[in-house]
Amino acid sequence: MTAELGEIVVAATDIEKYFGANHVLRGVTLEVRKHETIVLIGRSGSGKTTMLRCLNFLEEPTVGTVSIGDITVQADPLRARTRAHKEQIRRLRLQAGMVFQEFNLFPHMTVLQNCIEAPTRVRGMAKAQAVELAESYLEKVRLIDKRDEYPARLSGGQKQRAAIARALTNEPKVMMFDEPTSALDPELVGEVLQVMEDLAHEGSTMVVVSHELSFCREAADRILFMEDGVIVEEGTPEAILEAPQDERTGQFLRRFTA
Amino acid sequence: MTAAGPVAGTDAPILDRIAAAHRADRRSFLFKFALTWVALVGALVLVLGLTGNISTEFIASAGPFILGGATITIFVSITSILLAVVLAILGALGRLSANPVINGIASLYVSLVRGTPLIVQILFVYLALPQVGIVLDVVHGGILALGFNYGAYMTEIFRAGIQAVPSGQREAAQALGMKDGALMRRIVLPQAVRIVIPAIGNDFIAMIKDSALIYLLGVQELLWRASTIGRQRLASLEALLIAATIYWVLTIVFSFFQERLERRMARGDR
Numbered sequence: 001m002t003a004e005l006g007e008i009v010v011a012a013t014d015i016e017k018y019f020g021a022n023h024v025l026r027g028v029t030l031e032v033r034k035h036e037t038i039v040l041i042g043r044s045g046s047g048k049t050t051m052l053r054c055l056n057f058l059e060e061p062t063v064g065t066v067s068i069g070d071i072t073v074q075a076d077p078l079r080a081r082t083r084a085h086k087e088q089i090r091r092l093r094l095q096a097g098m099v100f101q102e103f104n105l106f107p108h109m110t111v112l113q114n115c116i117e118a119p120t121r122v123r124g125m126a127k128a129q130a131v132e133l134a135e136s137y138l139e140k141v142r143l144i145d146k147r148d149e150y151p152a153r154l155s156g157g158q159k160q161r162a163a164i165a166r167a168l169t170n171e172p173k174v175m176m177f178d179e180p181t182s183a184l185d186p187e188l189v190g191e192v193l194q195v196m197e198d199l200a201h202e203g204s205t206m207v208v209v210s211h212e213l214s215f216c217r218e219a220a221d222r223i224l225f226m227e228d229g230v231i232v233e234e235g236t237p238e239a240i241l242e243a244p245q246d247e248r249t250g251q252f253l254r255r256f257t258a
Numbered sequence: 259m260t261a262a263g264p265v266a267g268t269d270a271p272i273l274d275r276i277a278a279a280h281r282a283d284r285r286s287f288l289f290k291f292a293l294t295w296v297a298l299v300g301a302l303v304l305v306l307g308l309t310g311n312i313s314t315e316f317i318a319s320a321g322p323f324i325l326g327g328a329t330i331t332i333f334v335s336i337t338s339i340l341l342a343v344v345l346a347i348l349g350a351l352g353r354l355s356a357n358p359v360i361n362g363i364a365s366l367y368v369s370l371v372r373g374t375p376l377i378v379q380i381l382f383v384y385l386a387l388p389q390v391g392i393v394l395d396v397v398h399g400g401i402l403a404l405g406f407n408y409g410a411y412m413t414e415i416f417r418a419g420i421q422a423v424p425s426g427q428r429e430a431a432q433a434l435g436m437k438d439g440a441l442m443r444r445i446v447l448p449q450a451v452r453i454v455i456p457a458i459g460n461d462f463i464a465m466i467k468d469s470a471l472i473y474l475l476g477v478q479e480l481l482w483r484a485s486t487i488g489r490q491r492l493a494s495l496e497a498l499l500i501a502a503t504i505y506w507v508l509t510i511v512f513s514f515f516q517e518r519l520e521r522r523m524a525r526g527d528r
Contacts, residue, residue, distance in 0.1 A: 058429055081356070094435035104430035108448045118434035121444065170434055 006034030008067075009173050009205045010096075015054050015064035015075075017047075017229075024050050025061070026229040032174060037206040039216050042226035043252055048209045051226065052178050055207065056096045057089045068095040069173045094122070097167030101179040103159040105151040111138065111162045112147040115169040123170070130169070137165040141195050157188030161195055175199065177208040193218075213256055216241060225249045306499070316493040317500065323487060324500050327480035328508065334397065334479060335466045338404035342465075343458065345409025347447070350416035364413070371410035377471055379403050384475045400472030407468075408461055412454075415461075419454035420446055452523055459516035463509050470505070480504055 010032035017025035025047045032038055040048040053059040054075075055066055061075035071092045079085050106114050115134035119125040125133075138144045141161040151159055160180055167175060177196065181189040193215050200206055200219035208215070216223055216237050223240040225233045225248075233246045244250045270278075306312055345367075352364025371379070383399040394402065423446050431441040473482035480501050488497025 056433055058433065090432075090435050090437065093433055096433070098430070098433035100426060100430065100433075102426050104424075104426040106427065106430070106445055108452070117444065118436065121440055122435045122437075166434075 008032070009034050009036075009069060010055065010207065011065075011067040012051075012055060013065045015051065015061045015066070017050055017054060017059060018062045024229050025054065028064075028226075028229070028231055030224065030231065032205060032207055034205050035203040036221045037200040037204070037208065037219050038222045038224060039208045039210055039220040040224050040226055041209075041211065041216070041252070042232075046226040047229040048226045049178055052176055052207060052209050055176060056093045056098060058098075066092065068092055071095055094170065095173045097170055097172035097175045099160070099163050099167055099175065099177045099180050101182050103151070103156075103163045103183070105159055105163055105166070107151050110148050110150055111143065111154070111165075114151070114162060115166045118166075118170045133171075134165065134169045137168040138162075140168070140198070141165045142191075155188060156184045157191045160184065160192045164192075164195055164199075174205040174207060177206065177210065179209050179211070181210065181212060211256070213241065213253075225252065227252075312499075313493055313496055316491060316496045320487045320491065320493070320497060321500055324480065324483045324497065325504060327478060327483040327501075328504055330397070330477065330479040331466065331469055331505075332508070334401055334404065334469050334472065334477065335462065338401045338408065338469065339458070339462045339465050341401060341405030342408035342412050342461070345405065346412035346416045349409060349413030350420055351442070353413060353417050354420060368410045368413050371407055376403075376407050376468060377474070379407055380471055380474060396472075396475040396477045400469070400475050400477050404465065404469060404472065408465055412458065412461060415454050415457045416450065419450035419457075422453050423449045455523055456516070456520050459512075459519065463512055463516065466508050466512065467505055 008031050010030070012028065012030050015025050015028045016023070028047070028051055030038070030051075040051060042048045050059055054061045054064070055068070057066070057073065060077050062077055063075055065072060065074045067073075071088070073085075073088050073092050076085060105111075106117065109117065112131065112134055115138065116125075116127065116130040119130040119133065120127050135144060135147065138147055141164055143158060143161050143165060146154060146158060146162070151162065154162065164175075164180075180196070181192050184192065189212070193212060196206070196208070196215065197219045208220075210216070220237050222234060223237055224231050225240060225244070225246070227248050233240065233244060233249045240249065241253065244253060349364045349367060352360050353368065355361045355364070380400070380403045383394060383403045384396070387394065387399075427445055427449065428441060431445045436445070469479065470481040473479060473485065476482065484497040484501035485494070488494035
């Protein structure tokens with residue numbers, strides 16, 4: 001929980017998404033300010049992961065506009081393949097670090113190589129500088145001693161921390177986490193959440209999709225509860241977790257705390 | 259867990275004894291397996307020696323000449339497989355391309371080559387191309403025909419390999435801002451190559467044998483040497499036996515390396 005919130009970093013306006021005839025997102029608008037950590041919660045199928053993936057156009061929204069930093073992209077599913085549109089999306093993605101449920105580390109590269117791949121090849125950073133940066137982030141996620149290991153040699157928790165370091169090394173304006181602990185053995189969840197909490201407390205801007213209510217309490221500035229493709233309710237962790245106004249939010253939370 | 263205690267009649271812990279029994283089984287299997295091969299091959303050689311009036315003099319004098327062709331066979335096979343890999347990667351990218359023209363070219367290549375016999379393609383290079391003024395030296399012509407042919411088959415292998423790379427890998431690269439070209443070159447292809455290496459190894463071994471077909475062009479490889487000297491000296495039986503044995507030994511040797519490579523890839527688990 002960060003005291004001072006800065007300018008708007010992420011703004012998504014009226015996002016709608018259809019998968020075929022399935023109306024998954026029905027007009028979602030959200031803003032994230034600098035240093036803010038927001039958590040999207042909701043039952044599976046509520047559209048929270050789709051919403052996160054729409055923010056960096058891993059899913060192209062059917063309708064809507066996304067701004068991250070100084071890049072704004074309007075959804076345009078009919079022109080999705082034009083070069084200019086793709087380039088605009090690519091520049092948007094450079095502003096957003098993504099951490100996946102399944103880690104998605106590059107298995108043929110060491111942890112360090114994973115981290116410096118994008119900074120050197122995409123952003124044109126000098127290798128020495130990228131290595132220095134990557135090492136500082138590996139230090140932060142407490143994985144510096146594994147810098148030369150291949151992902152196959154790491155535990156799930158270590159893989160996810162390496163994936164976080166990889167995203168950080170690209171120096172994004174916002175970090176996005178898609179259920180980062182759902183693929184982990186229970187005893188490994190804590191080490192990943194700890195890293196995320198540290199990031200939140202240090203003032204990173206974060207959008208998190210998660211079921212971890214402990215993380216919500218510890219690190220979220222705001223919680224957004226989604227159901228049937230809309231945001232039903234949003235507020236501070238205390239407000240949402242202790243005194244939900246909407247019946248559906250209450251139902252959802254009771255299942256978790258029962 | 260510590261090993262279970264001694265069993266009656268011995269001091270060795272039971273786990274050690276089980277491991278020793280397994281090793282003994284394995285040794286016994288390998289020994290009998292090898293013995294079977296030696297016996298069968300020995301019997302074959304014996305039968306041939308008794309009934310086929312094999313000329314050992316011919317084998318001794320013509321053997322080295324025929325064996326000399328193995329160098330060319332190996333050279334042609336390796337060069338052709340390299341050409342085939344390059345064509346297959348281009349072909350696979352083409353077959354996966356969203357561009358209809360590129361996709362069309364790649365698909366036509368695969369369809370044409372797979373739809374015609376290899377021997378027709380080889381004769382085409384040798385007999386048909388000169389008619390339109392393209393005269394290739396025979397070794398290059400052979401490599402071209404073999405590489406072109408195998409490239410088409412391997413296109414499908416590479417296409418499957420590229421598609422077998424999990425979509426999360428692409429998404430991770432995209433999320434990091436990588437462009438399509440870098441994504442393919444740096445992330446997808448290196449993983450696809452690891453996936454298809456066993457299949458390429460198989461094709462290489464098939465290539466060693468199919469390379470015999472270019473004897474039709476007059477390339478002085480194994481089969482050409484065997485059939486030529488065999489006919490000259492009326493000893494085709496011996497000559498072809500020598501050639502067959504050399505092909506066989508070559509495939510055994512390369513299969514051995516292929517298996518080791520495969521195992522190393524599996525162990526790396528990357």
